[in-house]
Amino acid sequence: MTDTRTDALAVLRTLVGNETADFHEGQFEAIETLVDGRRRALVVQRTGWGKSAVYFVSTLLMRRRGAGPTVLVSPLLALMRDQIAAASRAGVRAVAINSTNPHEWAEVQQQLANDEVDVLLVSPERLNNPSFRDNQLPALINRIGMLVVDEAHCISDWGHDFRPDYRRLRELIATMPDGVPVLATTATANSRVVADIAAQLETASPTGSTENTATGGTEVVTIRGPLARASLRLGVLKLADARARLGWLLSHLAELPGSGIIYTLTVSAAEDTARLLRDSGMDVRAYTGKTDPQEREESEQALKNNTVKALVATSALGMGFDKPDLGFVVHLGAPSSPVAYYQQVGRAGRATDNADVLLMPGREDEDIWEYFATASMPDQANAELVIAELTAAANSGAGPVSTPALEARVNLRRTPLELLLKVLDVDGAVARVQGGWTATGHPWSYDAERYAGVTAARRAEQQHMLDYERLPAGTEGCRMEYLQRALDDDTATPCGRCDNCAGVWYPTDISTDATTRATATLDKVGVPVEPRAQWPTGADKLGVPVRGRINPELRASEGRALARLTDLGWGGTLRTLFAPGTPDAPASPALVAACVRVLADWGWDERPVAVVSMPSRSKPQLVASVAEALASAGKLPYLGALSPTGDGPTGEPGGNSAYRLASVWGQFEWAGGAAGRGEAGSELPHGSILLVDDLVDSRWTLTIAAKALREAGADAVLPFALALRG
Incomplete structure (x- = not known):
């Protein structure tokens, strides 16, 4: 044991570049469990504690003893990049196989064959890639020295970031030779998640033994430390609306220490916020799941180099992102649980004495939580x-x-x-x-009981987050203590630093100029609606006789929507307008005025010559009133609505393209305008027709409606909708 500690300490000091470094409490215990005991360990420690040091030090020690390469299962490309960089600093030869480097796979396989790889990083999804699983994984398993499962809370469907592919690790563990140590690490797990992870790791060995032997025992050693982060100064600032939150950022972002992350709950909120801040001269970038991978990597590096003030990000920038001196984390809208919140704020203050963490919750948060919660359940x-x-x-x-x-x-x-x-x-x-x-x-x-339990747990966590926002002033309402207890950390005590313990530390004023600029941003209107250009695969199997490209002479032109339902500005008004139970009614003057502004800013090649509306089933008054108002504003004739044929469209939001197309195929025709508008069978005037609808989802309704109008003689169709879903 003494030799192991001496060797491990030498590797650790090389890793961190400090000849006087020593192990944090629990680090060597974990290394010893893996290297000498060759057992299974679960390490639950706060961000910045040094979990990666455990598996890199253990890997080098075991490689020196003749073990094969470590397989490190890692969930995010950004995390893999950081892990490879950290490994190289410690003299660990680490390589990755993922979706972004197929050109390197042959070289990686040769390096593995030559025993030139210490750590192979793979995503959980890669483990079930048929080629990798069938052709490469068996040989790798026969030589594996250690299995590391990073961000192990993803194993558990009780966790905030469940990834189904992580569940396959149980099968992988069962196929490994006896005596191969397994390490799982996470910073964000309560007791229920810890128990679930341990159950996955305690899979029987290939011989069927579950006995805890001196080497290779399957019982999991859990090493759990306190989660308090002394560097973080937490606060919650409740403001009236998105306008005020953006105004606060414009007023005070420059005052926050160093560089940091501004988290939003949706892609459109991240993009809108980043655009506003950039337009005001602030150096920020948007970072979402829709951001190009190369651009993401560049943005990560810019933040690490402090060449940007902030990344405005969704949860796509979360697990494992490593910037030890990150100065602040601000949330525009709250994550759905204290567990998820702790995971994100843990990015800040890892190697600094002070970092500011501010939550600015929004009224729309609960609606967004509900959407994502229901979308993830089978x-x-x-x-x-x-x-x-x-x-x-x-x-x-x-x-x-x-x-x-x-x-x-x-x-x-x-x-x-x-x-x-x-x-x-x-x-x-x-x-x-x-x-x-x-x-x-x-x-x-269908495991209804399990999924009902998961749903109930998530709703309880949502309530915990609301409770966190409402904690009373004073040490009894300490925010760090609350987060620790939410993660079942029984060492929690008042932090003495948060806004409840020490008083409000953040400014609350918002400048008039900032309010004006935020208002202008939120009042911006007009989102492009791209026309469909290709018929969906499989439509012919559903009785729709089309395939390939849509005839350009039957297509819609690029359209416009007033806003997305998820937008910070008009999105809130539209979400209310289209919420279940909201009665149909004519558009308000403010809504009409915003729609007119969209048309004024459109910049079309040819001005429309007439207006036609869709025969809406749910909002006929709303659609007709908008169409009539736009026609009046543009001094254009309103020709009425397209006529539905048969029983009308049958599709509901959420279906795929082939089914959505089939539900609207042949369901519209131009018969001179519905409700007595125009003469039955009259031809459309030559020129472009403005086609007005309420809500755009799949775009197939507009595609088929445009096709009907083009077949009736329209030279072009310009779709306009109040809202764009997503």
Whole structure:
């Protein structure tokens, strides 16, 4: 043990570049558990404690003893980049196989064959890639020296960032040779998540033994430390609306220490906020799941180099992002749980004495939480339909079904379909193979009790977050103590630094100029609506006789929407307007005025010659009033609405393209305008037609409506909608 500690300490000092460095409490205990005990360990420690040091030091010690490479399962590309950089500083040869470096895969495989790799980083999704799983993983498992599961809370569907592919690690562990140590690390796990992670790690060995032997025992050693972060100064500032929150940023962002992260709950909020701050001369960038990967990497480096004041980010910038001197974290809108919040604020103050953390909650937060919570839960009917389609394909001898082909058979969009397939794969009902997906034939039943429990837990966590916002002043309402207790840290005591313990530390004033600029940004109108140019795959299988590109002579032109439902400005008004239960009514003068401004700023090639509206089922008064008002403002004739044919559209929001197209195919015609407008069967005037609708989702309704108008003689169709979903 003495030799191990001496060797480990030498590696640690090389890793951190400090000849006097020593282990934090629990670090060597974890290393000893892995290297000497060759056991399984779960390390739950605060951000900045040094979890990566545990697996890098352990790797080098075990490699010196003849062990094979460590396989490190890591969830995010940004995290992988940081881990590889940290490994190189410690003399650890680390490489990655992920979606961004296929050109390097052959070289990585050769390095593995030559035993020139100490750590191989892979995503959990890569473990189920058929080529990697079938051709490379078996040989790697035979030589594996250690398995590391980083951000291990993703294993647990009780966690805030559940990733179905992490559940496959249980199967991977079961296939590893006896005596291979396993390390799981996380900074964000309460007791329930810790228990769930441990259950995944305690998989029986290949021989079937679950005995805790001197080497290779399957019982998990949990090493858990206090989660208090003495450098963080927490605060909550409640402001009236998005205008005030943006005004505060404009007034005080420059005063915050160093550089930092401004978190938002939606992509559009991140983009809008970054645009406002940039237009006001502040050096910030937006960082979301939609940001180009190369641009993301450049933005990460800019933040690390302090060449930007802030990244305005969604949760895409979260787990494992390593900037020890990050000076502040501001939230425009609250995450849905204290666990998620702690994970994000943990990015700040890792190697500084002080860092400021400010939460500015919004009224819309709960609606956004509800959307994401329901979107991530598997639906029983959809799951059974997917299994039935794959079973039918297997029984017919058709072989595997690709995801696009399956999408054409079930009414699910690509992203939720892929998530559902992962869940069913982990449950053993389907399998990913070369060429697509197939049914396994194993019985499957919807675990209603488990999902009800997860739903209840998430709602309870949402309430905890609301309670955090409302904590009373004084040490009894200490914010850091509350977060620690939310993570079941029984060492929690008042921090003495937060706004409740020590008094309000942040300014609360907002300059008049900042309010004016924020108001102007939020009052901006007009979002492009791109026309559909390609018919969806599989439409012909649903009775729609189309494929390939849409004839340009039948397409819509680029359109406009007043705003997205998720926008900070008009998005709030539109969310209320389209909320379930809101009665249909004519548009308000303010709404009409905003729509007129969209048209005034449009910049179309040819001014429209007439206005036509969609025959809305849910908002006929609203749509007609907007169409009439736009016609009046532009001194154009309003020709009435397109006529629905048959029973009208049958689709609901959320289905995939093929089904959405099938639901509206042939459902509209130009018959001279509905409600007595125009003469029945009259031709449209030559020129561009402004087509008015209420809410745009898949764009197939507008596509088919534009096709009907073009076939009736319109030279062009300019779609206009009040709201764009997403």
